[in-house]
Amino acid sequence: MSVQRGTGHSLRGRLAAFDDPDAMLDALRRLRQTGFSRLEVYSPYAVEEVDELLGRKPRALPLIVVAAGALGAVGGFLLQYWGMVLGYPLNIGGRPLNSWPAFSTTTFELAALAILLAGFLSFCALCRLPRLYDPIFDTPGFEQASQDRFLIWIPEREGRDDGELLRRLLPDGEGVHIDEVPA
Amino acid sequence: MGASRETGQDQTRVVEPGVTALSVTVHVSDLVLERRTPLWWWVGFGLSLGLLGLFVASLGWLFIRGVGIWGIDWPVAWGFAIGNYVWWVGMASGGTLISALFFLTRSEWRSATSRLAETMTVFCVACAGIMPVIHLGRWWYFYWLFPYPNTMALWPQFRSPLHWDFVAILVYVAGSVLFWYVGLLPDLATLRDRARRRWQRVLYGLLALGWQGSSRHWRQFKILYGLFAALMAPLVCSIHSIVGLDFAGGLTPGWHETQFPPYFVFGAALSGFAVVLMLVIPLRRALDLTGVITLRHVDVLARLMLTTSLLLSYCYLMEVFMPFYRGEEHEITVVMSELGGTYAPWYWAKIILNGVVPQLLWFRPLRLNRPLLFLIALCVVVGMWIERYVIVVGGLHRNHSESSWFVFVPTVWDWATLAGSVGLFLTGFFLALRFIPMVSMFELRELLNKKTTGGGQ
Numbered sequence: 001m002s003v004q005r006g007t008g009h010s011l012r013g014r015l016a017a018f019d020d021p022d023a024m025l026d027a028l029r030r031l032r033q034t035g036f037s038r039l040e041v042y043s044p045y046a047v048e049e050v051d052e053l054l055g056r057k058p059r060a061l062p063l064i065v066v067a068a069g070a071l072g073a074v075g076g077f078l079l080q081y082w083g084m085v086l087g088y089p090l091n092i093g094g095r096p097l098n099s100w101p102a103f104s105t106t107t108f109e110l111a112a113l114a115i116l117l118a119g120f121l122s123f124c125a126l127c128r129l130p131r132l133y134d135p136i137f138d139t140p141g142f143e144q145a146s147q148d149r150f151l152i153w154i155p156e157r158e159g160r161d162d163g164e165l166l167r168r169l170l171p172d173g174e175g176v177h178i179d180e181v182p183a
Numbered sequence: 184m185g186a187s188r189e190t191g192q193d194q195t196r197v198v199e200p201g202v203t204a205l206s207v208t209v210h211v212s213d214l215v216l217e218r219r220t221p222l223w224w225w226v227g228f229g230l231s232l233g234l235l236g237l238f239v240a241s242l243g244w245l246f247i248r249g250v251g252i253w254g255i256d257w258p259v260a261w262g263f264a265i266g267n268y269v270w271w272v273g274m275a276s277g278g279t280l281i282s283a284l285f286f287l288t289r290s291e292w293r294s295a296t297s298r299l300a301e302t303m304t305v306f307c308v309a310c311a312g313i314m315p316v317i318h319l320g321r322w323w324y325f326y327w328l329f330p331y332p333n334t335m336a337l338w339p340q341f342r343s344p345l346h347w348d349f350v351a352i353l354v355y356v357a358g359s360v361l362f363w364y365v366g367l368l369p370d371l372a373t374l375r376d377r378a379r380r381r382w383q384r385v386l387y388g389l390l391a392l393g394w395q396g397s398s399r400h401w402r403q404f405k406i407l408y409g410l411f412a413a414l415m416a417p418l419v420c421s422i423h424s425i426v427g428l429d430f431a432g433g434l435t436p437g438w439h440e441t442q443f444p445p446y447f448v449f450g451a452a453l454s455g456f457a458v459v460l461m462l463v464i465p466l467r468r469a470l471d472l473t474g475v476i477t478l479r480h481v482d483v484l485a486r487l488m489l490t491t492s493l494l495l496s497y498c499y500l501m502e503v504f505m506p507f508y509r510g511e512e513h514e515i516t517v518v519m520s521e522l523g524g525t526y527a528p529w530y531w532a533k534i535i536l537n538g539v540v541p542q543l544l545w546f547r548p549l550r551l552n553r554p555l556l557f558l559i560a561l562c563v564v565v566g567m568w569i570e571r572y573v574i575v576v577g578g579l580h581r582n583h584s585e586s587s588w589f590v591f592v593p594t595v596w597d598w599a600t601l602a603g604s605v606g607l608f609l610t611g612f613f614l615a616l617r618f619i620p621m622v623s624m625f626e627l628r629e630l631l632n633k634k635t636t637g638g639g640q
Contacts, residue, residue, distance in 0.1 A: 021632065044204070045369070045629040046401035058402045065410060083330055083338035102342035105425060109350045112418055113357060116411070120361050123407045127400050130392035137395075143376035145396045146369065148205045148628075 011135045013155040014162075016170050017144065021047045024150035028053050030169050031154065040153040042136075042145035064122045065115050072114025076107045194478040194551065197291045197630070202474040204628040211622045212370075212377045214470055220617065223469060228613040234606020241599040242317065250320050252596040259579040259591040264318030266571040267601055269426055270454070271311035271608075272352070273447070273567060276419050277455020278304025279359060282366070283415035286408075292483050294626040295475040298370075299466065300459045301363045302619065306611035307458075308359050310604045312352055317600075344425060344432035351422040358418055362411045368394045369404070369625040423448040430574065436517040437578030440505065446498040450567060453491035453537065457563035460484045462612075464557045466621070475622060478551060485550040488563065492541035499538055517581045521573065525580070525590050529573050536566025568601075 018024040021043065031039060032053055041050050051057065077100075084090075085097040124130070136142060136153065145151045154166065244252055255262040278300035285293040316325045328339055328349045339346050372394035375387040394400060427443035440446070463484065467476040503522070506514035521530045540562045543549045550556060576591045615621075 041398040042396050043398070043401065044208075044373075044396060045625045045632070046405050047398075050398045051402055054398055056398070056402065058406050061403055061406045062410075079330060080341040084341055088336070088338040099342055105347040105421070105428075106341055106350050108421065109347070109354045109418075112414055113354045115414055116354070116358050116361055119407055119410055120365065123365070123403050124392070126403045127394075129394065129400075132388060132393045134393060134395065146373040146376045146394075147208050 011139070011155075013153060014166060015139050015141065016152045016154065016166075017141055018150045018152075019148070021150050024152060025049055025053065027170050028152055031152070034165065034169060036154060036157075038155050042142070042151040042153065044145065044147055044149070047150065058126075060126060061119070061122055065119050068114045068118030069111045072118075073107050073111035075114070076110030077103055079110070080106055194482045196477050197295070197479055198627075198634065199474040199477055202631065204631045207475060207622065207627045207631065208373060208377075208624050210471070211620045211624050212374050215374060215618060215620055216378055216380075216383055221469070224613065224617065227609070228617075231606050231609035231613055234603055235610045236603075236606070237599050238603025238606050241596050241603050244596065245317060245600070246322070250318065252594065253600075254591050254593045254597055256589060256591075258582045258587050259576055259589055261318070261575050261579060262591055263572075263593060263597040263601055264314045266568065266575045267604060268311050268314035268318075269447070269571040269575075270568045271307050271314065271604065272355075272422065272426060273451035273454045273571075274458045274564070275304045275307035275311060275355075275359065275455065276423060276448075276451040277457075277459045278302070278307075279362075279415050279419040280452055280455055281459060282362065283412040283419065286412040287416060291630060292480050294630050295472070295477075295622055296459065296463060296480055296484075297366070297626070298619075298623045299462055299621055301359070301366065302612065302615045302621070303458060303462055304359050305363050306608045306615070308352075308356050309611065310608050312356055313604070313607075315349070315352070344428040347425045348422075348429050351425045355418055355422045358411070358415055362415055365404070365407060365411060366623065367619065368392065369396060370620045370623060372396060373624055374620065419451075420448055423451040426451075430578075435578040435582060436506075436514045437521070437574070437581075440502065442498055442501055442505075446495070446502075449491055449494040449498060450537075450570060453488060453495050453541075454564055454567035456484055456487045456491060457560040457567070460488065460560040461557060461564065464553050464560075466616075470616075470621060472622060475627060481553065481556065482550055485544050485556055485559075488560065489541050489544040492537060492544075492563070496538040499534060513583055517578065520581050521577050526573055526577050529569050530577070533566050533570040533573055536562045537570060540566075 016027060018027065024041070024043070025047070028039065028041065028050065032055075039054060041047070041054065043050070080103040081098060084099070084103075089097050091097075141149070142151070154162070156162070253262055253264070278297075281293055281300040282297040282304075286297075316322050319325055327337070328346065330339055330341075339349075368391060371387050371391035375384060375391045378384045378387055424444035424447065427445075427447035430438040431440055431443040433439065460481070463476060463480065467473050467480075503518055506518045521527065540559055543555075543559060580589050580591055582588070
């Protein structure tokens, strides 16, 4: 099976497919213990523990969002201050121009807007979306990952032949299926 | 999924037995990808298009002739348009509450109904957003509400609740659409992967943005979705509070009430749950979803409707009590005119439809009687429109200066705009029914998997 199309990207590795999330987690554990890295899991829903096993923690998104919220709040307030105090001051019975309680709702709403937009955009950036084509889509059986199967992508390691090792670690049997993907 | 004919009257199960993760995925995506468009869809869509035509016609006439085609005049300058706005945006809350609030409480029953409810929200918000724009006499200047540098050196009045409302709608529209779309991404990818026809692959391929379901994607997705839920829950409360402040911020008798913000949140929630029920009851049959949208869902929604109806009834009581407690003469006049004046039939209709009729839901057999429940929900939806009508017109028509008292009589264009906006909603919703998976497939996969591996109820 060759997975070279249009874009010239190529992949080398194996795709192990499981019917059951627990079997997939077991296999993932074994692979990690044997020292495989750069593994990736594709699943029809978010499986707990996968992140721990892969040793990945999402740090960026919450920080970006907090920063965006703070910026949105400060910017939103300054916008109103600029408009009501500096740009277009209206003296109505000597009331203070910087009427911050009246600015609070818009400040909140604009902070929310900043969070929504920054959250969505940074989500796209961190997921590298939109990315309509990826060579992984060409691996046989990949479409099952969005339906009912749990896949582990095991990239080929430079200068090593893991065939034998993988056959031992992931015995081909119930609900396990390995596709070799050379490119 | 058809396997589950109504299994008795069990209302404890979130999912009927025999439904599996794969069967949900296959069934829900086939509804979009494979099933021949049923006759009821064509009939419903045709009628909706007719109403949408009416909306376009009434807006066209409005744009030609101006707001004089409506029954409004001083001092009742806010007529149907603002009532419709509050009504639509209130119904929109149903989707946000179900998908955001009950996501935060980790309620299992939410998963199967969230997509339907959120889709409803998106189109309700669209109808709501149009109303305040068209009620501006010179609607083509609506962009003056944006704070942008302009040669007139003008700024919007940031201190006005009306401007808070403008900002709140804007953010709520953006939030509802983003929340809905992000929640759709994994399901759009499923459709892309299951599609057999080329146009479907292209359409869903584009919409899914290249979602892979990798651990990297899910990791970010979980955070973003949780975050959006945590943000949308306060946002939905804020928008209805601000809508309440639109009224409370004015000195108009009957509007100048400190209880208005929560009053409007309760009313919004009541109409939101009612409209979700009105969609869920027929659609679970029509789309053959009785296996995943069970009697438990129907029961929960009915209870929520009862709860919010009680909360709202308390506000109705306070609304009458407070003017007497304060002893302000003019406010008492206004209350008395509501109870027995020109608009008294509307007032009592609102009390009966929103406060009395939902009391039937105390009784379990009535909650499980779907046709009756549908009717109760319909009563509430109509009642909530009447409530907004009474609030908007009731206060204005008896304002402080007796010389300007005025009775608002809606014209045919008022009614046409209202009916037409229903057409806009239904057209959008019918299209969504045809092209978007109406149940969140990935959430149900997770839920069903937890159940089969003994994750408990």
